[in-house]
Amino acid sequence: MANDVWVYIEHKDGETTPMSFELLGIGKTLANELGSGLCAFVIGEKVDNTAKEAIQCGASKVYAVEGAIFKTFNAEAYSKAASFLLNKHKPEVALFRATSQGTDMAAASAANLGFGLCTDSIGIRVDGGKIKLTRAAFGGNYTVTVVNEKAKPQIATVRPKAFAMPEKDASRSGEVVKETFTVAEADLNTKFLEFIQSQVKINLVEADIIVAGGRGTGGTEGFNVLKELANTLGGALAASRAAVDSGWVPYEHQVGQTGKTVKPKIYIACAISGAIQHLAGMRTSDCIVAINKDPEAPIFKAATIGIVGDYKVVVPKMLEKFKSKLNK
């Protein structure tokens, strides 16, 4: 149908994670409100398993482009295939995750087709038969809501974890439509050489628990106890810009306006004052625990639970309690 909701399913060399399917959750809600269908679209070497799982996660139809050229993600090749599908079927809206892969594809598809694009959406609703997308601007200090005024589809990227995961039901059935489209290797400007796996196990953006440190930790050593807390809780380590700029923690851990935007269930901020640039990156966390010596620190205004005290004393005590209560 012309006003279907399309969701792109991302994967890495054919491997998906539960998060690959997360947008089918909000997609279903939108399709129900529009009275239209929820479709997934997949591009890869072999996509049968991914298509099947997309159907179990709520898609009634899956559009697929297969081919050896699509074995490993290539922004140009994948975007050309996505543009072909979107231009042919012109759904109401096409949603991509606001990851590096999803953002590259959405940007190139929008540019290929001359369409507008709403990035990093945190709110999507149907109003008078039109999709309204809300995104954060100025590092989350303002939200801006946009509607598409021109040709369909509206292309949007959606912030990871902004919406609830879809419910999986193995008994669901649906249709897989395989479309013929290919790209010649000679026509691609870019070539994948290798992937170097990070030493950091947990992806900050997808983490449910984050332990973060700021300027007040005073140095690399201060982060050791925070790492231990993160490990004990099965969480990820984060840092404020001040700690990263001081060279205590690598940039990939930075949360905030010039770092990553995260939305964990638990965010423990240690010796972080809570500048607006930092709050921009974590203010939508479910539960924020702030530990700071300064009772006037702005972080306490955003905290669910505040503890006025030195993290060097508070964190070891929390560690001791967690270890005994969790039998670790």
Place this chain on the structure above:
Amino acid sequence: MVSHNTLKEETVKIAVCIKQVPDTEAEIKWDTSKGTLKRDDMRPVTNAFDEFAVEEALLTGEKYDGTVVAISMGPEKVNDTLRNALALKVSEVHRCTDDAFAGSDTYATASVLAAALKKIGDVDLVFCGKQSTDGNTGVVGAEVATILGWSPLTNVSKVRQIDVANKKIVVERAIEGGIEVIEAKLPAVVSVIKGINEPRLPNLMGIKKAAKMEIPQWNADDLGVDKGKVGAVGASTKVVEIAVPPPRGAGEILKGELEDIANIVTDRLINMKVIK
């Protein structure tokens, strides 16, 4: 000055796209009736990510004997940002400006920048910041590359090497879970992340010299841009609402002995059933 026409084969022509943004250290002021920023009331600065782009352009120019041209789009105030680039010794700057550009969305912005890059001519390599700190969209670089049919290289954390003779570049991209190494044909549009380098500061002489320089302007006609396809008229999406997100509910400060506080906070977190 060395004539780069005669050395064309061995050199690399570099462009860098810069955006002027309001300083987010300061308060952001909106004209809520118009739905636009009160830019006049705010201190303008160079977008933080673009400082890394300028530095990478300069470093690449120094290493491969190339020239660096900086471009920006926006009103007269943007001259300050381009003067900063001149003070850092980029060879040439251009400001893309036209009443018709006002209210451009990412695609329209990318179309204008793409037209400017074509007008510069013979560009091998374009650097830009990963995203702006005001709009936060992070897609203009990839859109410019797609419009021009050049190599799109986003989230770049390192330029490994450039083979000028064979027009190739190898870069590292910092993506989820690790580093992806990509080889690409030139021309390429490289969006850089924070930390790729340490941006230099201009010296006093550079600043003084730049202060006196003319900033050339290009309007829609100069660039051959269709006015109906850019600005508020050409934008596909329309802003219908601007809001301040609701403040988080006032939290609770735990008071008392550390032993009790630690018990309360750990119990509460464990009861959330998130910790495994």
